Amino acid sequence: xxxxxxxxxxxxxxxxxxxxxxxxxxxxxxxxxxxxxxxxxxxxxxxxxxxxxxxxxxxxxxxxxxxxxxxxxxxxxxxxxxxxxxxxxxxxxxxxxxxxxxxxxxxxxxxxxxxxxxxxxxxxxxxxxxxxxxxxxxxxxxxxxxxxxxxxxxxxxxxxxxxxxxxxxxxxxxxxxxxxxxxxxxxxxxxxxxxxxxxxxxxxxxxxxxxxxxxxxxxxxxxxxxxxxxxxxxxxxxxxxxxxxxxxxxxxxxxxxxxxxxxxxxxxxxxxxxxxxxxxxxxxxxxxxxxxxxxxxxxxxxxxxxxxxxxxxxxxxxxxxxxxxxxxxxxxxxxxxxxxxxxxxxxxxxxxxxxxxxxxxxxxxxxxxxxxxxxxxxxxxxxxxxxxxxxxxxxxxxxxxxxxxxxxxxxxxxxxxxxxxxxxxxxxxxxxxxxxxxxx
Numbered sequence: 001x002x003x004x005x006x007x008x009x010x011x012x013x014x015x016x017x018x019x020x021x022x023x024x025x026x027x028x029x030x031x032x033x034x035x036x037x038x039x040x041x042x043x044x045x046x047x048x049x050x051x052x053x054x055x056x057x058x059x060x061x062x063x064x065x066x067x068x069x070x071x072x073x074x075x076x077x078x079x080x081x082x083x084x085x086x087x088x089x090x091x092x093x094x095x096x097x098x099x100x101x102x103x104x105x106x107x108x109x110x111x112x113x114x115x116x117x118x119x120x121x122x123x124x125x126x127x128x129x130x131x132x133x134x135x136x137x138x139x140x141x142x143x144x145x146x147x148x149x150x151x152x153x154x155x156x157x158x159x160x161x162x163x164x165x166x167x168x169x170x171x172x173x174x175x176x177x178x179x180x181x182x183x184x185x186x187x188x189x190x191x192x193x194x195x196x197x198x199x200x201x202x203x204x205x206x207x208x209x210x211x212x213x214x215x216x217x218x219x220x221x222x223x224x225x226x227x228x229x230x231x232x233x234x235x236x237x238x239x240x241x242x243x244x245x246x247x248x249x250x251x252x253x254x255x256x257x258x259x260x261x262x263x264x265x266x267x268x269x270x271x272x273x274x275x276x277x278x279x280x281x282x283x284x285x286x287x288x289x290x291x292x293x294x295x296x297x298x299x300x301x302x303x304x305x306x307x308x309x310x311x312x313x314x315x316x317x318x319x320x321x322x323x324x325x326x327x328x329x330x331x332x333x334x335x336x337x338x339x340x341x342x343x344x345x346x347x348x349x350x351x352x353x354x355x356x357x358x359x360x361x362x363x364x365x366x367x368x369x370x371x372x373x374x375x376x377x378x379x380x381x382x383x384x385x386x387x388x389x390x391x392x393x394x395x396x397x398x399x400x401x402x403x404x405x406x407x408x409x410x411x412x413x414x415x416x417x418x419x420x421x422x423x424x425x426x427x428x429x430x431x432x433x434x435x436x437x438x439x440x
Contacts, residue, residue, distance in 0.1 A: 043326060085344070146169050177213055240270065
């Protein structure tokens with residue numbers, strides 16, 4: 001794809017989010033048979049934690065910055081058929097030797113908009129899922145919500161099905177900016193849904209913000225911080241706006257012949273997040289990653305994130321969902337019709353896959369743990385037999401010289417500036433064959 005210009009004088013100009021390794025562009029259809037092999041036998045010895053992800057690809061409206069697989073034109077019958085397919089997928093996978101007898105350590109409902117489903121649909125779906133793969137031992141059940149889709153009855157249902165962390169996709173507190181960026185909800189719905197969620201006593205309420213939305217200003221960002229501190233949620237997740245090729249913003253740029261993204265540049269976005277983190281810390285929060293602040297680290301955790309970044313198996317259900325099974329990365333078919341046809345035919349709906357090497361798994365865990373801001377060398381020595389301080393001596397020295405990390409004993413500790421551009425730093429640790437500017 002052509003370079004998207006977001007000018008910055010900083011040494012590390014970009015910061016596109018890295019969620020896996022090797023990059024998705026190296027996964028391919030030729031390796032889908034590896035998925036079948038991975039599920040044929042259990043792990044040797046003690047298996048890693050097992051996670052369950054369910055993709056709900058339906059939304060009231062597609063945001064202009066969205067790059068996920070979502071649909072806004074499906075009726076009740078379409079949705080029922082899709083949910084039935086995901087249950088059939090779980091039924092098929094739960095019988096596999098790799099999964100049979102295990103219980104999820106964490107469950108995550110993402111999208112799209114999981115809260116788009118009705119209370120009745122949620123109960124029916126989760127009852128069927130629990131019957132096939134009980135999650136009574138799960139330490140975390142996370143659920144993404146769009147504020148405008150919530151009402152008291154639905155929130156009670158979400159609590160009753162076992163959700164422990166409710167994540168509200170607020171993004172911004174200004175109605176005009178929400179509208180310009182294609183969000184379906186408005187600020188009035190934000191406060192109403194937050195108050196109702198608090199009344200349900202969820203273990204953890206998280207709110208999402210995005211720094212650098214279209215037409216966002218210095219003044220608006222400061223208001224976002226102030227309003228977040230007024231709510232005092234259990235945790236706050238802040239992302240820096242990206243413009244991948246498959247967003248509405250990028251398509252508009254291409255149509256106009258422009259390569260300059262109509263959003264704040266990387267330097268500004270990082271500064272805004274830095275300011276937000278500083279004010280959150282002053283209010284008693286702890287920064288737990290390059291994107292998150294938590295009010296009480298002992299009580300509010302991100303088990304899905306930490307387990308996944310630590311090498312857990314993840315069984316992803318639904319169209320375009322990503323999974324990891326015994327060293328094999330894979331993604332489901334990315335079009336809903338193809339996905340449903342595969343399940344209707346009793347087939348695994350796999351689109352592309354990649355069996356990783358031991359070295360790739362080590363690098364994956366290392367770069368993902370870097371996003372937490374601190375990496376202990378002893379963990380990698382014990383788990384992989386690798387001295388990461390020696391293995392990555394050259395890139396670590398370079399990043400240290402840029403003032404973005406320090407070595408404290410046997411720990412690699414990112415500075416705040418390093419944490420804010422961490423995704424850009426991670427490329428320095430890729431194997432040469434994986435260095436690429438492709439995002440998908």
